[in-house]
Amino acid sequence: MNELSEPTNLLKTFKHVLTSGPPEDTYKVYRELYQLGDAVIPALEEKLLAYQWENIKYGMEMTILSGFLSLANDINEERAREVGEKIREKGCNEIVEVRIKSILDFSLDDFEVYSANGVDIYQSKNLKHETRIKPALTRWLSFVPEEDIKKIARLYLIPKDESYAGTYMPILCNIMVVWDMFLSYYNPLSYFLLLRIESTLYHEIGHHAHRHTFGQDPEQEKEADRYAAEMLKKTHPILNIVVKTLKFAFGKRKAGKKIK
DSSP: OOTTHHHHHHHHHHHHHHHHSOHHHHHHHHHHHHHHGGGGHHHHHHHHHTSOGGGOOSSHHHHHHHHHHHHHHHHOHHHHHHHHHHHHHHOOOHHHHHHHHHHHTOOGGGEEEEEETTEEEEEETTOTTHHHHHHHHHHHHHTSOHHHHTTOOEEEEESOOSSOSEEEETTTTEEEEEOOOOSOTTSTTHHHHHHHHHHHHHHHHHHHHTTOOSSOOHHHHHHHHHHHHHHHHHHOHHHHHHHHHHHHHHHHHHHHHHHO
């Protein structure tokens, strides 16, 4: 397969799995295309401009628009904006325009990018207390075995979201953690908020370390919870002793009541 035909053939496969394939196949092909980089953009542009977007509002074509343009935006934001503008110039309806805008509004310019213990961090510039985040994150990741964080592609830190505290995207190997820190770091209760964020981070890393697949599988969630619990024992040994002591004390108390 030559360099010109590879993106075109992969895009045919991507189009098929976008509309009828399972998520696993979709993200596998997505990753292959992403790794080809800018070489994919001309073929993406050609395919997107082949549609009559002024006549399309819903259905399979909108799924293809979302998948193809999101891929272009992940590879090269400037070129993706050019493709979006060409679609507008050719003609598109209001629904397509809204979809294009929502995709192209995501920009790495909105993130501070740095590395912590070999993991690429994408920290939202909208986060408060941003100077406190990097030291905390670096410390937490320093306790994680190297093999467990190997091949994490990106770790996103974003402001509070109502729907979730963290996510793991298999195959793409992206982690997203909500930095829900609404108290001052000088407030004693901030310790428990940080503990919750830290636990979420380890939970999502647990999914990655155990190579979990898509979906809310109860066994996978339990395994990720156990991973987070073991990590917190390392990072908070005193807290671990306190919890064990309380469990022992209350266990003895309950046992005493049973005897009576």
